[in-house]
Amino acid sequence: MIYLDNSATSPIDEEVRDAMLPYLNEEFGNPSSKYYCKATNAKNAVEDAREKVAKLLGAEPEEIIFTASATESSNFIIKGYLDYRKFYGDGRNHVITSLVEHKATLNTCKYLNGELYSNNDPTTSLFGGKKKVDRGYEASFVGVNSDGEIDIEEISSAIKENTALVSMLYVNNEIGTISDVESVAEICKKNNIALHADLTQALGKSEINVKQMGIDYASCSAHKLYGPKGIGAAFMKADAYGIAPITAFMHGGEQEFGFRAGTHAVHNIVGFGKAAEIALRDLKKNKAHIKILDDMLIAGVSTIDGIHTTVDTSKRLPGIVSLVVDKSDFHNERFIKKVSEEVALSTGSACSAGEPSYVIQALGLADKVTKVLRVSINKYTTEKDIEKFIRLVKTKI
Numbered sequence: 570m571i572y573l574d575n576s577a578t579s580p581i582d583e584e585v586r587d588a589m590l591p592y593l594n595e596e597f598g599n600p601s602s603k604y605y606c607k608a609t610n611a612k613n614a615v616e617d618a619r620e621k622v623a624k625l626l627g628a629e630p631e632e633i634i635f636t637a638s639a640t641e642s643s644n645f646i647i648k649g650y651l652d653y654r655k656f657y658g659d660g661r662n663h664v665i666t667s668l669v670e671h672k673a674t675l676n677t678c679k680y681l682n683g684e685l686y687s688n689n690d691p692t693t694s695l696f697g698g699k700k701k702v703d704r705g706y707e708a709s710f711v712g713v714n715s716d717g718e719i720d721i722e723e724i725s726s727a728i729k730e731n732t733a734l735v736s737m738l739y740v741n742n743e744i745g746t747i748s749d750v751e752s753v754a755e756i757c758k759k760n761n762i763a764l765h766a767d768l769t770q771a772l773g774k775s776e777i778n779v780k781q782m783g784i785d786y787a788s789c790s791a792h793k794l795y796g797p798k799g800i801g802a803a804f805m806k807a808d809a810y811g812i813a814p815i816t817a818f819m820h821g822g823e824q825e826f827g828f829r830a831g832t833h834a835v836h837n838i839v840g841f842g843k844a845a846e847i848a849l850r851d852l853k854k855n856k857a858h859i860k861i862l863d864d865m866l867i868a869g870v871s872t873i874d875g876i877h878t879t880v881d882t883s884k885r886l887p888g889i890v891s892l893v894v895d896k897s898d899f900h901n902e903r904f905i906k907k908v909s910e911e912v913a914l915s916t917g918s919a920c921s922a923g924e925p926s927y928v929i930q931a932l933g934l935a936d937k938v939t940k941v942l943r944v945s946i947n948k949y950t951t952e953k954d955i956e957k958f959i960r961l962v963k964t965k966i
């Protein structure tokens with residue numbers, strides 16, 4: 570089977586797996602324990618991984634907090650930053666985000682805005698109708714242009730006196746569009762607003778430097794860059810006094826500088842570190858490889874009647890290709906099921922697989938939600954895989 574669903578997750582790199590194994594076997598110590606070598610070995614392994622993840626982000630090791638996922642990182646930062654600023658800072662309690670965020674951000678902001686309490690069940694009262702509650706926070710959701718770029722003018726106009734945070738995607742997980750984080754960072758700085766960027770789809774695939782980009786907080790995850798699942802990181806910018814406090818997400822022990830209680834998943838952290846090291850080492854090579862395949866894929870499908878890319882391909886990070894199959898009898902869900910023995914594809918985000926894509930709707934393509942396919946490439950994908958995929962599309966659509 571050809572695997573073309575890398576935006577959902579990537580295969581684990583063998584080097585990463587090998588680096589993790591000792592920490593699942595003999596090196597099982599708890600890094601928070603003291604003195605004996607299994608504890609210090611575990612602690613050193615965690616700190617070594619922190620350095621490697623920091624380096625990939627262009628950050629300092631003390632600015633990295635390990636979490637269980639990018640979802641957790643975004644929850645921690647958005648909720649934690651707003652809570653701290655509202656109760657311990659200047660009282661600001663408003664977050665601005667976009668309509669095309671991953672659900673990790675979108676639902677976190679909806680939760681703060683009192684629109685939902687769980688992810689699959691909007692706050693519906695016992696008597697029917699939506700129930701909105703007042704959690705003491707506000708959220709605004711801004712739109713995108715037809716290529717999926719987050720609208721900077723809309724962000725500027727959404728700023729209010731109580732705006733504390735802007736939370737935005739850098740590379741969109743469904744369409745690959747890159748949004749202008751640097752310009753938003755400038756606006757935020759002028760207005761004393763912090764900027765959180767979701768770097769999950771970009772890290773390890775394009776050059777990232779949180780300092781140069783003007784980002785204050787960021788989320789990322791190992792399993793998108795050939796690392797293990799269940800481990801993510803939050804970047805928190807430090808100043809001369811260290812990282813400014815925000816409200817912790819997990820309350821309990823003092824792990825992760827007191828921000829994230831819970832015994833470290835050392836094997837996963839080591840895996841993330843190794844994946845980050847490899848991503849930096851091989852960045853140029855992998856980018857060039859993926860670009861060649863991306864060009865080949867787009868050229869190949871453009872010869873097929875009725876298929877076009879969803880957005881301007883020059884606005885994207887190569888590797889995520891969203892296609893519209895404009896044929897009346899085509900249904901994306903049915904198609905990916907039909908070809909599932911031969912190729913792994915998706916209609917959009919794995920975290921929203923049960924519903925029509927809100928990202929495609931935000932582009933103004935509500936009538937095309939059943940026509941869109943997401944094809945995402947990894948460093949192991951070959952030219953033969955792309956040729957096979959194009960043949961399959963030609964014969965089976």
Ligand SMILES: Cc1ncc(COP(=O)(O)O)c(C=O)c1O
Pocket residue numbers: 576577637638639640641671673738740741742767769770789790791801919920
């Ligand atoms: C842009 C983006 N943000 C956040 C996430 C969530 O990452 P995780 O699976 O680590 O929670 C994903 C995963 O698909 C993503 O693509």
